[in-house]
Amino acid sequence: MREGARSGLEVVLVDIWEGTEPRPEVERFCEMWGIKGPILLDPAGELATTLGVRGVPTNVVVDSDGTIRAFGAARLDELEQAIDDLYGRA
Amino acid sequence: MAATGEREDPAFPVGAACRIDSRSPWRQVAEIPVGLDPEGIAVDVARRRAFVACSRSDFVSVVDLDKHEVVAEIQTGAEPIDIGLDVQTGRVFTADAHSDQVTVIDSATLEVETALPVGGYPSGLTHVPEFRRLYVGNSLGSTMSVIDLDTLETVATVDAEPGAGAIGVDPTRGLVICVNFVAASANFYDAGSFEEVGRLELGTGTCAIGIVPERGEAFIVNSIAGTVSLVDLDAIEVVDETRTGQAPVGLTVAPAHDRIYVTNRGAGTLSVLGVADRQEWSQIPVGNGPGGVVVDPYDGRIFVANAGSQTVSIVEDLLAAKPPAQVVEEASPWLGNKLPSFALEDYRTGERRTNRDWAEKKYILNFFASW
Numbered sequence: 001m002r003e004g005a006r007s008g009l010e011v012v013l014v015d016i017w018e019g020t021e022p023r024p025e026v027e028r029f030c031e032m033w034g035i036k037g038p039i040l041l042d043p044a045g046e047l048a049t050t051l052g053v054r055g056v057p058t059n060v061v062v063d064s065d066g067t068i069r070a071f072g073a074a075r076l077d078e079l080e081q082a083i084d085d086l087y088g089r090a
Numbered sequence: 091m092a093a094t095g096e097r098e099d100p101a102f103p104v105g106a107a108c109r110i111d112s113r114s115p116w117r118q119v120a121e122i123p124v125g126l127d128p129e130g131i132a133v134d135v136a137r138r139r140a141f142v143a144c145s146r147s148d149f150v151s152v153v154d155l156d157k158h159e160v161v162a163e164i165q166t167g168a169e170p171i172d173i174g175l176d177v178q179t180g181r182v183f184t185a186d187a188h189s190d191q192v193t194v195i196d197s198a199t200l201e202v203e204t205a206l207p208v209g210g211y212p213s214g215l216t217h218v219p220e221f222r223r224l225y226v227g228n229s230l231g232s233t234m235s236v237i238d239l240d241t242l243e244t245v246a247t248v249d250a251e252p253g254a255g256a257i258g259v260d261p262t263r264g265l266v267i268c269v270n271f272v273a274a275s276a277n278f279y280d281a282g283s284f285e286e287v288g289r290l291e292l293g294t295g296t297c298a299i300g301i302v303p304e305r306g307e308a309f310i311v312n313s314i315a316g317t318v319s320l321v322d323l324d325a326i327e328v329v330d331e332t333r334t335g336q337a338p339v340g341l342t343v344a345p346a347h348d349r350i351y352v353t354n355r356g357a358g359t360l361s362v363l364g365v366a367d368r369q370e371w372s373q374i375p376v377g378n379g380p381g382g383v384v385v386d387p388y389d390g391r392i393f394v395a396n397a398g399s400q401t402v403s404i405v406e407d408l409l410a411a412k413p414p415a416q417v418v419e420e421a422s423p424w425l426g427n428k429l430p431s432f433a434l435e436d437y438r439t440g441e442r443r444t445n446r447d448w449a450e451k452k453y454i455l456n457f458f459a460s461w
Contacts, residue, residue, distance in 0.1 A: 009452055009453055009454055010448065010451060010452075010453040010454070011453070011454045011456055012448070012453055012454065012455050012456065013456050013458055014434065014455055014456065014457045014458070015437065015458060015459065015460070016398070016457055016458070016459055017378060017379060017397070017398040017399075017459045018459060018460060018461075019126040019127065019146060019400050020126060020146060022437075022460075023437065025460040025461075026437050026460060028460065029458075029460035038436060038438070038443070039436070039437040039438065040434040040435065040436060040437065040443055041434060041435045041436075041437050042434050042457075045378075045398075047430075047432045047434065048457055050430050051422075051424055051430070052422060052423070052424065053378075053457050054357060054358025054359075054375075054378050054379075054398075055336060055337060055354060055355050055356040055357045055358045055359075055378060055379050055380070055398065056337070056355060056356060056379055056398065056457055056458050056459045057336075057337060057356055057456060057457065057458050058336070058356060058456075058457040059454055059455070059456050059457075060424075060429070060454065060455040060456075060457070061452075061454050062429050062448070062452065062453050062454070062455065063452055064450050064451055064452050065428075065450075066428045066429050066445065066449075067426060067427065067428055067429075068422075068424045068425055068426065068427060068428070068429055069425070069426075070425070071421070071422035071424055071425055072336055072356070072357070072422065074316060074336035074337045074356040074357075075315070075316040075336070076314075086452055087452075
């Protein structure tokens with residue numbers, strides 16, 4: 001996520017699969033890790049299911065025309081590569 | 091094991107809907123709903139039960155392994171994460187992270203016997219019948235508690251490092267190894283004196299360990315780095331590192347010690363890694379957000395706690411040996427396609443946010459859970 005922020009990309013967090021009321025859990029999580037920025041709530045995991053997300057974290061890198069350019073990319077090196085690819089960097 | 095190489099055993103027909111490819115056969119036996127955020131699992135072979143620590147429910151789900159259903163729920167302290175069963179005393183132990191205690195349960199009566207105070211935020215435990223000891227990793231306390239399995243007295247509290255959690259023990263070398271998630275390290279102690287005899291820097295997010303004593307090896311999972319480190323226990327040094335699926339978090343050694351099983355929290359899969367060749371032999375799909383993993387010594391079935399699905403998967407690994415070709419992870423069918431429309435509530439504002447809010451922008455959707 002740090003890499004995403006560094007590149008100027010907006011990182012939109014999507015909270016899923018809490019199994020309970022998500023707000024207090026998200027609040028605790030954000031306090032613990034100092035998370036800023038937008039957080040969307042998908043308590044039933046509908047978007048996650050549609051996309052075939054099966055684990056966390058899962059990063060979905062979206063281009064300016066709405067095309068998905070990378071999926072998964074949980075490791076830092078994978079995310080860096082996905083961002084480089086998104087910007088056409090070698 | 092029920093199959094050899096690519097040949098399938100007719101006793102375990104493997105259909106197209108339940109395999110990754112023809113070289114990695116597996117079989118899903120059951121997926122059983124349990125409490126919220128299941129993490130640790132212990133198997134009671136004699137009574138054919140599994141005990142599942144459900145950290146968000148503050149209880150242990152007791153699963154009947156013949157009926158594949160929950161038959162009891164046992165209240166523990168707050169946030170039980172890890173769990174173990176001592177066959178000799180019939181006691182089940184849970185590491186209750188938010189209560190700074192270990193709950194002791196009688197596996198026969200399914201009643202709580204007592205609770206033992208330990209250090210801050212215990213998140214991992216391991217018991218060693220030969221030593222009659224229970225070892226508990228206290229993440230916030232940066233310590234390891236050592237408890238006598240019979241008297242339930244704390245015999246030592248040993249300094250570890252931030253994020254102390256999973257613990258591995260090599261009885262043949264008399265080594266106790268405490269894995270520290272936050273410090274990304276492991277401390278090695280003499281099992282008799284608890285003196286530190288070694289320390290290793292590891293990958294980011296170290297969180298699980300398995301020992302193969304006859305090879306003098308330990309396998310340690312680095313969840314954020316996405317790797318498994320191979321440690322030479324005689325030299326106390328990292329000798330190899332293997333990539334697994336996304337965000338590996340759980341690990342157990344197969345009874346035959348020829349392979350290890352690693353859960354990939356970021357992928358919803360279980361990796362099968364060869365002990366001798368350190369190659370990934372296969373990936374078995376399980377539930378969402380898998381974590382804890384154990385093998386039932388009775389029949390070799392693998393139990394996986396799926397934090398995202400709130401289930402326990404029971405699967406069979408049907409590989410007899412290393413397959414002829416490595417498994418290739420399938421790319422998401424969404425790659426190169428448009429993100430589907432969504433409308434989700436913004437946690438901070440309560441407003442509905444849609445794709446249009448990020449129209450003509452490059453961005454990352456990061457799916458996460460707080461557990």
